[in-house]
Amino acid sequence: MSEIARVLKTFIGYIKRPDLYPELGRKIIKNTINRGNAFKGKEKTHFWAAERAITQKEAISKLFGLEMDAFRKDYQEVLANAAQKEKDCPVKMGGPGALELLYYACEFTNAQNVVETGVAYGWSSLASLLSLTKRQGTLYSSDMPYLAQDGDQYVGYVVPEQLRTNWKLFRFADKESLPKIFAENAVFDVLHYDSDKSYNGRIWAYDELYKHLKKGGVFISDDIGDNSAYQDFCEKNRVDTTVVEYEGKYIGVFIK
Template sequence: MNEILRVLKTFLAYLKRPDLYPELGRKIVKNTVNRGNAFKGKDKTNLWAASKSISQQEVISQLFGYEMSTFKTVFQYILKDSEQKEKDCPIKMGGAGALELIYFACEFTKAQHVIETGVAYGWSSLAALLSLEKRNGALYSSDMPYLAQDGDQYVGCVVPENLKKNWKLFRFADKESLPKIFAETTSFDVLHYDSDKSYNGRMWAYDEMYKRLRKGGVFISDDIGDNSAYQDFCEKNNIDTKVVEFEGKYVGIFIK
């Protein structure tokens, strides 16, 4: 019954937002006609990812030449304050993720322009912004409204106010947000994907974002074990990717 009420609440919230009608249509198709595609190749990709996976510390050392532990040492007080903000948040959103991977990718590339999909509490946003503020760079984020939870005001809640001047947040689905972002900036130093988990959604976004990642830029995708989209994308483009095992899930990362 709770699930039925949640779906009904979400549907009614969509009806109040004409700007989100295109995404509503895509969700209906994804959960009916294309439902089988969502987990396409999942078993194959998990075997592939497991065979390649190494630790976050190893990847940061091998790709970027940094010592991972310095992140939590340097930013310990900011991270502690952000952890408290998450605890105080009345709604549940996604976890923190591989923050060091994002931060050191930005440091390695001396990033000026970073793009991410998926925000939630804003942990990945925080990691990028801690690097970007050093160069007065900009983070462009795409994140859908939290229609079922009345939680919009909490999106990005762990990001300190002083970092928000370097942040542009677009509150639409990726297919609406990304074109708006690309209209402002056409080349990015780092991209981090953590939004639409479907096979088709990933493949579309991967292609669009990869085209705008500069040579020498860093591509990161969370939860690549959900389906074979990341593996298929890498094989199609002859990309030699690293795979990080993080809290029982897999993260893909490579330098273009």
Template sequence: MKGSFLFFLARPHYLPEALRRMRRRIGLNLLPRPLGKDRGPAERWAAARAISSDEAIRLLTGHDAQAVETLFPQIWDGALDRATRCPVKMGGAGLANLLYHLALHVRATRVVETGVAYGFSSLALLLALRETNGRLTSVDMPYPGRGNEQYVGCVVPEELRPLWALLRYPDSIGLPRAIKAMAGPLDLFHYDSDKQYEGRAWAYPLAWKHLRAGGLLVSDDIDDNTAFRDFAEHINVEPVVVRGAGPGGAGTRFVGILRKPAG
């Protein structure tokens, strides 16, 4: 708690995020748990629909796909080495293979993501964007009190960084800026930041509004709460749910994908 306080005190531009977190904490302590924020219903809903990453790639792209670590062994081995040597523990490799092939399939040139950590998702997207002459803008606020600022995105090699912009802000500040910086409709949006219902309920509609027809919204950890399920039902789009390795129920986490229809 002390580390978080000092973190925000030293960074006045993060003050709106500090106040938002304070209001949310007070609300969680004083109010009944709102509908939709329990993990159980979200996890059961996702598990009933989930397919593997390979199946999802085949369904969405129409073909089988080689793993990123097989396609780019030298780059991937270097990324794993940098993550191993990083003194701060952050998020894992995620579904890098899925992100790479989805970005390549939609011939993405404008991609925004929230949540970076080591940067494995960023790396996968950048490898695809190198082939499509595209750009990635990532939003990631360092973990308060963890001292990880200099290590965010550490697995991304120098050769790919010219295609990448990293905005070190909370979603509430960084996501609108990232969308504006793209100067056009998004081809793909990857969400892996604020796990709370409110954060997702705010970010999904904003990104969806700026996504082109045929573009993809990809969200990690949709089993945390029903925000993704509720949003998919609200826009009346059938989601693809992917089962991925992680610390969730039965050793599984889930990723949700929505393709924006024409019109």
């Protein structure tokens, strides 16, 4: 699909969904007036993240006092089935990230309630749900519809049916999904951010999510090297964060 065709299909998708008009307005502003802010401070934060980054294994040991090696062995069949489903999926979305980090964050907090932004195939959702279902906990997910491709039916595709009873999926932009989620549940054990990558989008969401994270809860944000939003947020709130390097990208994680 050409770039023009993709933009046109996305715009038509918005027009058909009045409930998404607020996000359409924000997208227009973001891609015109605020376009220069998307990568604000990227060079500064890339250096900041690189000089303090550790491995996922080191972070899990340092923060949670846990070893991560058992995860792949204990859930070998589930992960293999999920990988096959991704391979067979006709729509291409984001692949698996630092699954162990999410899983052991839930284990460390004995999580009952987790919120995530961004779902795609559902790899992160799967990691959280594998822990949450042990305690009949709930995962609340915010995920913007895939308007440029016919991908809505494949969101969360790798999550097995038996785990879905513990999952609530909100199909709006974060600014509409998160208030709905917080109206259902106000305090969370683990927060995972992996949606709007822009500076302004991150700053807004980080502040909102942080308010609803319990003391002793775990905050995780993917792709923090895209701009300086995460670094600026941590400095403003005097957060001593850990940075994880994973497959050439940086993840921020801290315990509140």
